[in-house]
Amino acid sequence: MIEFQNVVKQFPDGFRAVNGLSLTVHDGEITVFIGPSGCGKTTSMRMVNRLLSITEGRILVEGRDNRDYPAEELRRKIGYAIQQIGLFPHMTVLQNIAVVPRLLGWEEDRIRKRVDELLELVGLDPDVNRDKYPRQLSGGQQQRVGVARALGADPPIMLMDEPFGAIDPITREVLQDEFLEIQKRISKTIIFVTHDIDEAIKMGDRIAILKDGSLVQYDTPDTLLAKPKNRFVRDFVGADRQLKRLGLLRVRELMTRDTPNVSLRASTDDARRAIEAAAVKSAFVVDEDGVLKGWVDREGLRENPDSLLDAMNEGDFREIGVRQSATAREALSAMVARGFRITPVVDERGALVGSITLRALQELADQGWVEGEQAS
Numbered sequence: 571m572i573e574f575q576n577v578v579k580q581f582p583d584g585f586r587a588v589n590g591l592s593l594t595v596h597d598g599e600i601t602v603f604i605g606p607s608g609c610g611k612t613t614s615m616r617m618v619n620r621l622l623s624i625t626e627g628r629i630l631v632e633g634r635d636n637r638d639y640p641a642e643e644l645r646r647k648i649g650y651a652i653q654q655i656g657l658f659p660h661m662t663v664l665q666n667i668a669v670v671p672r673l674l675g676w677e678e679d680r681i682r683k684r685v686d687e688l689l690e691l692v693g694l695d696p697d698v699n700r701d702k703y704p705r706q707l708s709g710g711q712q713q714r715v716g717v718a719r720a721l722g723a724d725p726p727i728m729l730m731d732e733p734f735g736a737i738d739p740i741t742r743e744v745l746q747d748e749f750l751e752i753q754k755r756i757s758k759t760i761i762f763v764t765h766d767i768d769e770a771i772k773m774g775d776r777i778a779i780l781k782d783g784s785l786v787q788y789d790t791p792d793t794l795l796a797k798p799k800n801r802f803v804r805d806f807v808g809a810d811r812q813l814k815r816l817g818l819l820r821v822r823e824l825m826t827r828d829t830p831n832v833s834l835r836a837s838t839d840d841a842r843r844a845i846e847a848a849a850v851k852s853a854f855v856v857d858e859d860g861v862l863k864g865w866v867d868r869e870g871l872r873e874n875p876d877s878l879l880d881a882m883n884e885g886d887f888r889e890i891g892v893r894q895s896a897t898a899r900e901a902l903s904a905m906v907a908r909g910f911r912i913t914p915v916v917d918e919r920g921a922l923v924g925s926i927t928l929r930a931l932q933e934l935a936d937q938g939w940v941e942g943e944q945a946s
């Protein structure tokens with residue numbers, strides 16, 4: 571845990587970059603610091619590992635004032651990754667990652683093992699990359715090395731200052747996904763600075779919005795999007811915050827499991843009965859393995875009363891269904907693009923597991939609006 575208690579940073583020129591910041595960064599969570607340029611994100615972070623001194627207040631690291639730690643212990647506890655990575659250009663990948671373990675006096679064997687382990691972790695083949703120099707790597711690969719270096723001594727805490735800031739959007743998404751996967755396994759306590767709200771929503775367990783050195787709102791992404799505290803936060807998260815909120819919800823959690831469906835081998839009468847029993851307009855059609863093959867509606871059955879195969883609309887599950895792991899936002903886009911009001915939900919094999927309606931998504935978004943407006 572990291573606790574900021576009324577932390578103030580006043581620079582020698584009299585400027586107060588951080589002004590009474592209090593908040594708790596919980597164990598095993600990613601807390602995102604976000605806010606306009608100059609609002610004090612980097613300054614706040616650099617006080618945690620004592621790269622900057624604290625003017626007033628204090629920061630507790632695992633319950634202890636961070637000024638009471640010997641410098642070396644603090645360095646071991648806290649990994650630091652920054653934008654533009656800060657890799658040493660004249661050092662190899664191995665030497666870069668080994669910086670902190672070396673400072674800590676680890677044996678050479680242990681360091682080499684650790685470096686290989688970290689390279690694997692961040693998705694770089696150790697044999698190919700360990701002896702390269704930073705300039706021989708792409709931006710995304712350098713960023714991975716930067717993350718590996720921050721993890722060098724396996725610190726429980728990581729400070730990440732716009733770690734993916736300098737990367738093109740596509741590589742950035744890949745790195746974000748990879749890092750979230752890694753975090754699932756290593757559960758570090760992380761402060762992650764960004765000025766990209768989409769990145770904040772994706773990466774953060776909690777988001778702290780800062781302005782002029784003060785905390786404006788500290789909440790989970792969902793609460794932040796549903797109930798922005800004031801106009802500043804509302805403007806900051808953007809007019810499309812309801813859509814963003816849908817990006818946090820998984821289809822799996824929203825779908826109806828009980829979805830009318832019939833087998834490919836069913837008769838048109840079976841299909842008609844299934845549709846009538848559920849009081850819906852259409853039913854999905856599945857094969858003997860439950861894999862989605864298409865859908866059939868009342869009109870189709872009327873026009874082709876003798877054969878389900880003739881009556882049904884065939885479709886590949888990848889084209890007519892959405893994955894249960896998809897976000898509600900992705901489901902909404904798919905429905906809008908295809909002109910469906912209801913869309914089948916499938917698992918990895920394409921088996922039908924439920925369905926989701928446009929109306930359900932609409933209601934979800936509307937709900938957020940009302941709450942959000944009332945809260946401000």
Ligand SMILES: Nc1ncnc2c1ncn2[C@@H]1O[C@H](COP(=O)(O)OP(=O)(O)OP(=O)(O)O)[C@@H](O)[C@H]1O
Pocket residue numbers: 581582583585586587605606607608609610611612613614765
């Ligand atoms: N050494 C210094 N002396 C005086 N003022 C400083 C010093 N370092 C930073 N500042 C000021 O403190 C404020 C906060 O800086 P900080 O680097 O924390 O901002 P930030 O939120 O990280 O911004 P960005 O998104 O641009 O990285 C800025 O207005 C900056 O000009």
Ligand SMILES: [Mg+2]
Pocket residue numbers: 611612613
């Ligand atoms: Mg900064």
